[in-house]
Amino acid sequence: MSQFWINMLFVGASFALYFGIAYWARAGSTKEFYVAGGGVHPITNGMATAADWMSAASFISMAGIIASGGYATSAYLMGWTGGYVLLAMLLAPYLRKFGKFTVPDFIGDRFYSRGARLVAVICLILICVTYVIGQMSGAGVAFSRFLEVSNSAGIWIAAGVVFVYAVFGGMKGITYTQVAQYIVLIIAYTIPAVFIAMQLTGNPIPALGLFGTHVESGLPLLDKLDTVVRDLGFQDFTADVGNKWNMALFTLSLMIGTAGLPHVIIRFFTVPKVADARWSAGWTLIFIALLYLTAPAVGAMARLNLLDTIYPEGPKAEAIRFEERPNWMKTWEETGLITWEDKNGDSRVQLYNDTNADFAPVAAERGWKGNELVVNNDIIVLANPEIANLPGWVVGLIAAGGIAAALSTAAGLLLAISAAISHDLIKNIINPKISEKSEMLAARLSMTGAILLATWLGLNPPGFAAQVVALAFGIAAASLFPALMMGIFSKRVNSKGAVAGMVVGLITTLVYIFLYLGWFFIPGTASFANTPENWLFGISPLAFGAVGAVINFAVAYAVSLATEAPPQAIQDLVESVRTPKGAGAALDH
Amino acid sequence: MADAEKENAAAYWKANVRLITWSLVVWAFVSYGCAIFLRPLLSGIAVGGADLGFWFGTQGSILAFLAIIFFYAWKMNKLDKEFGVEE
Numbered sequence: 001m002s003q004f005w006i007n008m009l010f011v012g013a014s015f016a017l018y019f020g021i022a023y024w025a026r027a028g029s030t031k032e033f034y035v036a037g038g039g040v041h042p043i044t045n046g047m048a049t050a051a052d053w054m055s056a057a058s059f060i061s062m063a064g065i066i067a068s069g070g071y072a073t074s075a076y077l078m079g080w081t082g083g084y085v086l087l088a089m090l091l092a093p094y095l096r097k098f099g100k101f102t103v104p105d106f107i108g109d110r111f112y113s114r115g116a117r118l119v120a121v122i123c124l125i126l127i128c129v130t131y132v133i134g135q136m137s138g139a140g141v142a143f144s145r146f147l148e149v150s151n152s153a154g155i156w157i158a159a160g161v162v163f164v165y166a167v168f169g170g171m172k173g174i175t176y177t178q179v180a181q182y183i184v185l186i187i188a189y190t191i192p193a194v195f196i197a198m199q200l201t202g203n204p205i206p207a208l209g210l211f212g213t214h215v216e217s218g219l220p221l222l223d224k225l226d227t228v229v230r231d232l233g234f235q236d237f238t239a240d241v242g243n244k245w246n247m248a249l250f251t252l253s254l255m256i257g258t259a260g261l262p263h264v265i266i267r268f269f270t271v272p273k274v275a276d277a278r279w280s281a282g283w284t285l286i287f288i289a290l291l292y293l294t295a296p297a298v299g300a301m302a303r304l305n306l307l308d309t310i311y312p313e314g315p316k317a318e319a320i321r322f323e324e325r326p327n328w329m330k331t332w333e334e335t336g337l338i339t340w341e342d343k344n345g346d347s348r349v350q351l352y353n354d355t356n357a358d359f360a361p362v363a364a365e366r367g368w369k370g371n372e373l374v375v376n377n378d379i380i381v382l383a384n385p386e387i388a389n390l391p392g393w394v395v396g397l398i399a400a401g402g403i404a405a406a407l408s409t410a411a412g413l414l415l416a417i418s419a420a421i422s423h424d425l426i427k428n429i430i431n432p433k434i435s436e437k438s439e440m441l442a443a444r445l446s447m448t449g450a451i452l453l454a455t456w457l458g459l460n461p462p463g464f465a466a467q468v469v470a471l472a473f474g475i476a477a478a479s480l481f482p483a484l485m486m487g488i489f490s491k492r493v494n495s496k497g498a499v500a501g502m503v504v505g506l507i508t509t510l511v512y513i514f515l516y517l518g519w520f521f522i523p524g525t526a527s528f529a530n531t532p533e534n535w536l537f538g539i540s541p542l543a544f545g546a547v548g549a550v551i552n553f554a555v556a557y558a559v560s561l562a563t564e565a566p567p568q569a570i571q572d573l574v575e576s577v578r579t580p581k582g583a584g585a586a587l588d589h
Numbered sequence: 590m591a592d593a594e595k596e597n598a599a600a601y602w603k604a605n606v607r608l609i610t611w612s613l614v615v616w617a618f619v620s621y622g623c624a625i626f627l628r629p630l631l632s633g634i635a636v637g638g639a640d641l642g643f644w645f646g647t648q649g650s651i652l653a654f655l656a657i658i659f660f661y662a663w664k665m666n667k668l669d670k671e672f673g674v675e676e
Contacts, residue, residue: 074646078620081651085616088658089609093665207648211637220638238639240628248625273676275669278662285658289651296647489606578602579674 003392007146010396011403014184015161018177018407022165025173030436033170033443034101034419040175040270046283048175049267051182051408053080053258053284054291055131056138057468059185059405063384064377066299070237073299075247077292079254081285086259088281091481092268094488094577096277101269102416103262103480104424110487112570113495114429119502121420123479124262128413129457131263131472132450133465135410136458139403145335145382146399152459158407159455166411167447174411175270181404186290188401192385192394193294196301199388206297214304225304231315232307232352233359237300246538253545257473260481263409263416274580302380305387310351310373319348328386337376344369351375414454418446463521470513470542478505478548486556488578491571493560501556509548516541601672608664612657619645619653 001009027033040048058080066073098106103124108117136155143154165173190206197209201221214224226236241247258264267284268277309326310319322340332338340349344367351373353359382402385394422443427434434442457465464471479502486493486501493501514520516530528534530541539547565571576582623631628642636644669675 071643071646074624074643077647078624078650081654082616082620085612085654085657089612089661210647211639211644213637222638222643224638226638238643240632240642244625248621251620251625275662275666275676278658278665282655282658282662285651285655289655292651293648575598578605579598580669580676581674582676 001392003395004148006392006396007399010393010400011147014180014400014404017180018161018165021176021180022169022173025165025169025176027168027170027172027440030101030423030439030443032172033440034269034415034423035266036170036172036175036270038099038270039272042271042276042280043283044175044179045267045271045276045280047182047287048178048270049264049280049284050287050291051178051185051404052267052412053261053264053288053409054182054185054405055409056135056142056402056406058291058295059189060138060141060378060381060402063295063298063302064380066296067303067380068377070235071239072241072247074296075251075254077296079251080258081288081292082251083255083258084281084285084288086255086481087264087268088278090485091259091265091488092277092281093274093580095265095484096268096271097274097577097580099269101266101423102419103265103484104420105428106487107480107483107498108424108428110570110573111483111493111495111498112567113499116483116495116499116502117424117428119499119506120480120483121424123475123502123506124420125417127261127472127475127480128263128417129453130464130468131261132410132413132417132454133457133461134468135406135413136454137461137465139406139410140458141378142382142399142402142406146395146402155455155458158403158410159451159458162407162411162414163448163451166414166451167444170443170447171266171270171415174415175267177411178408181408182287184404185401185408186287188397188404189291189298189381190294191397192388192390193298193301195390195394196305196384196388197297200301200304206301207293210297210300221304222300225300228304228307228311228315233356233363234353237303243532243538246532246535246540246543249539249546250543253477253543253549254469254473256477256481256549257545258476260476260479260484261472262420262476262480263412265484266416266419267412298384299380302384302387306375306380307351309387310349319350322347322349325349326387328383331386332379332383337379339374341372343372349373410454414447414450417450418443421446421450463518463523467513467517467521470517470544474509474513474542474545474548475506477545478509478552482549482552482556486553488574490557490560491574492565493556494563494566496563497556497558497560500559501552501554504555505548505552508551509544512536512544512548513541597672598674601668601674604668604672605665608661608668612661616654616657620650624650 031037095106104117104120107120139158140151140154143149144151165177193206194204197206198204201209201212202215203209203212212221214221217224222238271277271280329338350368352371354371426442427439483498483502515527519525624645631641634641
């Protein structure tokens with residue numbers, strides 16, 4: 001059977017599974033549509049949340065980012081997991097007790113203000129729309145590479161599949177397909193990693209192999225990798241970073257941003273009890289850790305494998321001849337993700353760091369005239385099975401896994417967007433008298449609209465699509481997280497304070513990002529070059545979310561203390577979300 | 590709400606905030622401490638071809654986060670019963 005048909009089989013079988021689940025889990029009420037009826041087991045929810053959270057970027061790009069960035073990229077690993085500690089202790093249990101459907105629901109009720117609800121809806125839509133574009137284009141890449149369709153056809157297929165289970169099933173359909181998608185993606189991620197860890201270190205557990213011994217050389221794996229990359233002028237994989245302050249702030253921004261992502265928060269509205277919300281956060285992190293503990297091993301091992309392919313006799317000997325390159329390089333050249341240019345005319349493939357001035361004399365001595373091979377980070381995971389010569393079915397599995405990761409996150413984001421429109425805008429702001437049946441229809445129509453918008457943006461990605469980390473995490477950290485936390489932990493913060501805090505936090509963060517990355521991300525409009533010497537106190541635009549959060553807290557407290565205390569009913573509401581007792585009753589509103 | 594009930598709720602919340610504070614101290618120590626700022630201090634401790642700080646950055650802090658969340662969930666669910674505020 002050809003590779004194409006193997007891929008078709010794996011992807012087709014996974015789709016059949018998702019459709020089957022969608023039919024079984026149709027939503028019959030708004031409560032089922034928004035929060036899956038509120039009866040999801042904490043372990044089931046943990047698995048669904050893990051799939052909801054782990055996006056195309058986590059699955060496809062993260063290991064590649066680690067492979068090229070080394071230790072410095074620990075900020076991603078810690079930031080994207082440490083946020084769950086904040087979520088578990090500072091938000092999830094109380095928001096579950098509050099027992100409503102959306103994130104703006106809590107902000108609107110707690111701050112007794114339509115304005116606050118509206119600001120929250122705007123932040124939510126900015127976050128989720130930015131985030132969903134990456135999922136659509138990720139699905140497009142996976143489809144076009146593995147199923148030999150065009151990128152845009154891939155995006156349309158992805159939209160069609162999500163449409164089937166998200167429009168009919170709502171949160172209920174999404175929850176159970178996410179569980180299936182988690183299983184598909186974790187198997188797909190783990191199997192090639194286990195093979196490669198076995199080949200390189202003899203240890204079947206990649207996370208242990210990373211700190212194990214490289215079988216061929218007898219050296220510790222990380223020592224071996226450091227030596228190889230050093231011989232090619234790159235920085236050591238384990239090298240420490242100079243600007244620790246910025247790394248810490250970046251990690252903190254990712255953590256706070258993660259805890260403030262609406263599509264993750266609403267997943268905790270689906271469990272039966274407050275105690276379940278606490279456990280469920282733990283289960284979520286277990287399921288995420290299974291991938292995140294493997295990712296650095298995949299990154300390090302794939303980089304070593306790649307360099308070993310290019311320099312079969314070691315980095316001090318000659319590189320391979322271009323015509324002798326392995327087949328996987330030829331297939332990936334067609335996608336443009338690998339490019340080779342014979343700069344010194346010796347028809348060999350030199351891969352090295354040509355930006356390192358200290359290494360330039362070595363390169364000159366060896367007759368190298370610049371780095372000749374450009375490998376896109378995303379290839380590390382997608383081509384991993386081929387680089388390691390694994391059987392064809394593993395490649396099919398990776399195809400299904402990449403698509404599962406993109407679809408599960410896209411569906412969660414689309415639900416957050418559509419619930420904000422049908423529940424917060426239509427039911428709570430525009431027409432409070434809307435009937436249950438009409439709200440359900442509005443929810444389905446909003447979902448359809450959101451899918452069409454995401455598809456269109458996936459086909460015509462705007463400049464900000466590449467700025468998910470800055471934009472989505474920055475806004476979540478600077479606007480939603482502080483408002484939610486103050487709503488629970490302070491009885492004194494009032495509507496004026498919360499609105500002022502969110503608006504000022506949002507605007508300062510956006511302005512700081514725009515100063516360095518271009519106003520509204522229009523190329524060439526940046527006020528300063530995005531280099532460390534220009535950054536305020538050495539804080540990169542990606543790390544500014546945490547500063548935005550601090551500004552939000554400060555402004556909200558200052559304004560609240562200068563104005564009147566919230567009404568007694570609101571203070572009672574805060575009391576009530578703080579204790580689990582009576583959560584069941586709260587849900588039936 | 591009766592006064593006794595109010596006092597109980599306040600004591601429960603105080604216990605929760607205290608638990609959260611200590612959990613966050615550990616959370617910050619493993620990530621911002623061991624994995625970032627204290628890495629040079631810990632560089633003498635070798636872990637399989639790298640150092641302890643590198644291990645905390647790639648694996649140790651994630652494992653610690655898991656321990657913190659499960660400890661918090663267990664402890665809070667116990668506190669819920671002690672204060673009689675469970676569902």
